[in-house]
Amino acid sequence: MLKIIQLAIENVVTKGTIIKGVIGLKKVSSIYKIFMMMLILVISAALTGCGGSESSGGSSGGSGGGGGKGGKKVEITWLVRTDANMIEWEKQTIKDFEAKNPNIKVKLETIPQDDIDQRLTTMISSKTVPDVWSSNWANSGFATYRGMDALLDLTPYVENDAQQLSGIPENLMDIYKVDGKIYGIPMLGIGSFLFYNKDLLDEAGLEYPPTDWDDTSWNWDKALDYAKKLTKDTGKSEDKVYGLLYSSAANLKTWDFGGDFFRPEAYTTGVMGEPTILDNPKNEQAIQFGADLILKHKVSPNPAALDAVSQLGDPFMTGKIAMVVNGGWGFWAYKPAEFNWGVAPIPYADGRQPTLYVDPWNISKDSKHPDEAWEFVKFLADPNGAAKSFMQATSATPADASLMEDWAKQMSEITGMSVEDVKQVNEGAFKYGRESDNHLIMKFSTISTTINQTMNAINEGKKSVKEGLEEIDKNLRSLKLD
Known part of the structure; x- marks a missing residue:
């Protein structure tokens, strides 16, 4: 847009010089006013264009959150195992997340564990994947789904939000690091x-x-x-x-x-x-x-x-x-x-x-909304939020070391x-x-x-x-x- 403005100014100046030499100063003044009005219109349009766009939660690796382009509401899918002990926590987690992220809607999809492998394979082949899920909640596991190229490389996101994940021990994070790339964020660590x-x-x-x-x-x-x-x-x-x-x-x-x-x-x-x-x-x-x-x-x-x-x-x-x-x-x-x-x-x-x-939280490689999915994964991993309520609701051993004292008690x-x-x-x-x-x-x-x-x-x-x-x-x- 700045280039357009520059060209417009140059155009006015150049034409003004030429006109002066051809028709005289009086007529130039009238024509010059017309060019200036045109310039104002160009500048106005350029500034409107520069300020009228919103990003979808930040670029890859960003931590912006907040929803889709232009404030449009985005829906992501969260796939979980059917578990009567977890459903209330899952519903409350979605409610809390949506309250903080009004432009991101989370759709919960529950599948019995014995059916997850088959359903996921179909989803992956048809590219109708869930946005957020855990690769270890099926009868196969992380290696199988990474081998299918189904998992998003989370490295740039993790590097950008490293402080928020600092409570997860390095040896647990390394489980889901392959060739220097991170594909999962540990949610729990069970012996x-x-x-x-x-x-x-x-x-x-x-x-x-x-x-x-x-x-x-x-x-x-x-x-x-x-x-x-x-x-x-x-x-x-x-x-x-x-x-x-x-x-x-x-x-x-x-x-x-x-x-x-x-x-x-x-x-x-x-x-x-x-x-x-x-x-x-x-x-x-x-x-x-x-x-x-x-x-x-x-x-x-x-x-x-x-x-x-x-x-x-x-x-x-x-x-x-x-x-x-x-x-x-x-x-x-x-x-x-x-x-x-x-x-x-x-x-x-x-x-x-x-x-x-x-067990890790993963994001599908074919997710249409990876930035928004990352905002949700961060929310799930927050030791002061969803990760803590998950531990309290399930008694599962947390991955985040800052929660271990509460868990032990x-x-x-x-x-x-x-x-x-x-x-x-x-x-x-x-x-x-x-x-x-x-x-x-x-x-x-x-x-x-x-x-x-x-x-x-x-x-x-x-x-x-x-x-x-x-x-x-x-x-x-x-x-x-x-």
Whole structure:
């Protein structure tokens, strides 16, 4: 616009000079006034054009927010899992966000977890994607959706708003950083633990397990001894109590014993590659221990018995299981229990690496409103806002370290454990833990299904552990994951 003004002035001056030389000063004065009026009109139009446009929440990496171009209202979609415990928080979060961002409307879309993979695949292929979602809320995970080129690079946004995300530890942020680019903002960080029924341990005269992950006396042999003393079998199935439920996925069991089904590079490249199932003796040790709990020691239910005791609800919640290895969602899943319960480390083994579940917020690469979506993600991650209310509503372990004190106090009230013990057991899980395999290896739902087909046969005593591992190795090698 400034260029237009400059040309207009030059035009007037030039023409004025020429006219002076041709028709004389008197007539020039009249014509000159006409040119000046034209100049004023040009300048007025130029200034109107310069001031009449509004951006859509700032350029890429900006933090403007506020809505669409020219004040137009923008709608973004937030996809979440169907969860009765979350819906009120989700609705309130949208209400609070829209109140602060009147030009951004958030449409909530809920999908059952088992349907998310299929629905998302369809959405991605048709480019009708949700704007904000979590890549780990499906049965696949982050690596699968990054491999589909479905996730927006958030690096410029994070760099621009680094201060607002400073409470999230770097090691958690790094989980979703690939080749220097950030694709997700952690919302929660959950470890793995052993949960136990305090009342049943009291009845059996057993001390509560420690909360220190470096206490090597709390090992798998000690846990087995506890499980035997806690198992009750009166001959009536309805009265039976099992000492220990250890139903973790096969590869995650190997991590608890220092093993692994896959090579280290599988977790960085996202490509499974050649499995290492038969290369590490700790793999067989882990799977054998789990099978022995069921078949030899009979302190854990076989698949059929587990289905039966689960008919009445979660078997730990109904008192049918004295101890259970589970993810940290047990902190909120077990809140309604009618008995006292506590939390301990995964029993010690050399090289033990308990599983972490760090869920991120993601933005779709094909989002039509990435700036507005980022404003919403920032709002979700705010430790003084939605992130805090999320923790309060769900008891989920927060990703933002500034909320950990409040979380520990909340868990102390629920479990009866001291705040220090709650902190210690949680911190140890992250000190030794590693992110879940299904989050980091592409198309893991197919890999998991292949493994589980054989694991069921092992746990039912239809195949030996050695035979089963050989079969799993063969079947994984035959997979076509392209």
